[in-house]
Amino acid sequence: MAAPSVKGFPDFQRLKILAKDEFTSLLDQMPGRKDLVIDGELMKPLDRIASVSLLKQRGVDKIFKFDSSLKSMHGCEQRIYLVRPRMTTMKAIADHINSDRNINFKRKYSIIFVPRKLHTCLSVLEYEGVMGCVTVSEFQLDFVPLDKDVLSLELPEFLKSFYLENDQTWIHTVAKSLVRLQALSGEIGHVYCIGRGAKMVNDLMNFLMKRNSSEQDFSRHEIGSLILIDRDVDYVTPLCSQLTYEGLLDETFGIKCGTIEFGPEVTGKQQSAKLLLNSDDAIFEDVRNRHFSNVLGYLSSKAKSLQQDFDKRHGLKSVGDMKDFVANELRRLKEQKSVLANHIGACEQILGKKTKGGFEDYLQTEHSLLEGSGLRDNVNFIEELLFKQDNMLKTLKLICLLSLTQNGISPQTYKSLKTQYLQSHGFEQLVTFSNLKSLGIVTDQETGSQAGTPLNKVASGMAAMTRRSTFQSLCKKLSLIPKSDDIDLKNPTDMSYVFSGAYTPLSCKLVEQVLTRGGFTGMEEITKYLPGGVHSENHVKASKGKSARQDRPVSKVVLVYFLGGCTYSEITALRFLGKLKGYIFVIATTAIINSSTMLESVMEKPPI
């Protein structure tokens, strides 16, 4: 049994080591000097796994970012492509190979697919006539451990692919990630699925694992339960403005694969700074989960105490003390100081942006949409944003929330808002509205129930039906909108603090319900509103006599897996819930998203 690491969290460093080993051996399959061409979106994840020096050590000469617009590429006699399996990528690689052939340049090619090769990709290679001169392999990089409690597949396209195009290709990757995780940390006894994709993942996972329930011994396992949750069960939460520090950092600067880049405006210096945001950074760990109103004060008090530590040096009596201070304290203090300066700079930026952009009015509208009050005023506010040609994403978020909270927009308002949106932000956005309609995010009350196609009718019809007054009913049944106005944001008692006490994230509330009830029994009044339905499996009961001790610490370790992405606010809410109820939550997700990245992934890009 691998020793559980910090405070009962399973040790995910093992995942990193495994991935690194796998990648190294893949590199070694092509001995000697070689170039590495990496898919842009794999750069950051790979960075978390392998260092440049490791690559160099394994014979990597140059590293290129893959560019599909290039018809040919230079470099040495051996080349490895590390790419996501996409047809367009294959085509570009084939072009590179063919252009080398045309000038009789001899080169060895290897394509490493992350995380798996797809039939369609191989077909393209075959079709382009290059199959014979490439070696094809897989690098099963699934989970990238972003922190001690966060695992991400870094696969943002899951949302569009699965929910919009109903393509199940990535279900395999999700299932596989769980199989591999369980190979490390032991089989998970309880599985709860909320939603359509969740059930599929569970089915495929069972298929891959060949479960043999009677033989399982759950006594040594590190994770007690798994909750799989589909994003389409709760689109509202990711569309709400994030108000925790980590959430705001993501919305303002964009956290990519656990790292953030602060420009000169934050650092106050010429160069920008790259920071790794995780629990190793003590200052960040202290503020990441706080409501923003409670961050700057803390940071400045921290700065003061740091200054005091610095000032100690004036009081040093002997040379020995001085030496000791320089040797031990100074370095730590200096590091802390620079980190602190960056965080304070970031806070100021966030504050500046929020006060400038009429954020308070926006937030007020958002909250009244969630409450379902002041409909006319809210629509007026949205229209005004359209007259002003205010940020197109910001406006669209409110339109989405309007539709989601009301189960579609009344036909007249829908038409008027859509028309004005298109007039203000380009008619190309017609495609966006069509996508949002297919997703069930922005629907027309009249045609909402007829959305989709005859064949999809049942599914989308059901979704539309279940969404009818869904949100408000769920709010009521789960008391998502706290009654009292005075939530103590400093010492919160409720998950809703992540949204200033205006709203408890539905996804997290469902997790809480499932755990306290030990399943879905008694939740029928709630689950009937959830599209895709629920499902639970218990693999432990077969070995009841042996080791089903519910009080074991492991039973408190819960893996929550978001299909289609989750936000930092949700992670924070779950961390809080964990502290409150004594659970240890590990959050897995296909990607970390925020309202902007989520909408952008299904939006039509404006013409250049």
Add this chain to the structure above:
Amino acid sequence: MSSLRRESQDEEEYWMKSRVNKSKFNLFDDNVTVENAEELAKSKKLLTQFEDDDVDTVNWDDTPVSSVTESSAISGHVVPPSASSLPKSASRPESRNVPPYMTHSRSQSESFGVTGRVSFTPSSLESVTPTVQYSKSQEKLHSLTSSSSARSLEDEIPSFISTSSGSKNLEEEIQYLKRALKKARELKFSPEDTIRKMILGEPYSLEVFRSKEEKLQLLDKAIQVHDGNAITAVILFLRQTIKPSLFNLELQRRPVAINHYLSYLRAHYDFKELDMSLNHNLSYLKAHYDFKELGDVLGMLNRTEEAAILKYKQAISAPDVRGKMNALRGCLKAHFIHEPDLAHEANLVEQHAALLERQWPIEDTDSKSEAQGNPLFRQFPRKVSILNMPLITTLYYCCFYHGRDAENLLTSPFAIKKQHQLSDKQYVWTALSARSRLKQWTGIEELLTAKGWFGSTKKVSVIGFDKVCEILHRTSAPEEILSKYLRMIDGSERRLNIARKYKCHEVVVETLVYLRDRHELQVYASKLPPGSLGLRNAQDALRSSTIKWKT
């Protein structure tokens, strides 16, 4: 014992079914022993590699039926002889291991003509036959089946006996069996296994599946286990190997398959698009074809909206504006106008086309005019081309550069409002911003003046004077202009708040005086810079004896 009987009943049921093929049984008599050899080898393997094969057995429950009914006479003939191995397996606790031989025999039927393994030595059996309690089970089998299929089995049994008499080198036998086993393994194709291989990323081949039913089994299995990659692969295999009408029919019965096919076509279209943009030649036709296919499938499924949006998307991807205009008009005519459900979308596409038709000549004229040094453009240089800009941006542009143009010109803001049926609010908001930016204060006045009865005029604003002030403030209008419109805001409290927000001291003082709030005025005055007009006014008011202050 009871379990044994149940098994034997099952077997009987099973035999009843297989009896269908009985008449064909002896057609390939030569091969019978071959089958047996492999079958025995197989069951030996089963015994030794229990774990390994357990995997297969799970999925097998329903397949014997299909193999008996669906597979051809060739596979039919192998069924009865294998019965000799059946009881043997029945002696094992699981009755499940009965099916695997079906896989085996069936896969053999697939490859029958190809491999033509004629030279199986009958002697190969003897090494196997003695190993397990063969005779016993055979007896049982005999008694069980003698009534129904006596002939076939009796034919079988002597052959066994006769072969066992000829003894051979044991080592050779083992070698042979190993080879046979290997072959059998290679040949063990079933839809389930193939899908499993695809999911596990192992090598597989779809070409061995020739019957439509098997292909569909493949598809259904792939759908059942939710692996998109396998689903797509099987769909493409189907498309390649069965005629379109059948393909479409079967696809339509499986919504999940349709979604994957569409997803593939979309991705494939992107791929061809890339091809086109890189090569600009031959592949255009192909891309066009795939695109047509995508549209056709959507059409076939009555997904009119999706199909229309798809065509729209294609239209707007045209690289040049003229091409885009034509494509939009064509797309509108073909996919939007005749769809009653898409009336609203049709109107929007129409607007898009109309907008481009307006932008095109404006851009043409203005860029020339700018090049010739028109002072207007020199004073306010155009940052970017107006082409492809949103409608409201275009309206702003026209208000800015062509605000006074007559309504019959393309550049006239009012003509734009009319053609696109913009609301008064949309129009006023934009026009006001442009005129404020240009510091056309009289223009703003005109915009906000409505003719009343008998030639009188009054100031009205559809967007409310608070918003007027917001725009003026945002576009840095001078204080006197701002004050003028601040005074038009209804409601003194509101006026006060807005005036405070924009730091319009005069209006704040006025309003406080109006509200007779001496205390607030004093506080406010104390913060005003010395010598300012606002302070003077405030002091005047505070000194005044005519004001009846609130108490």
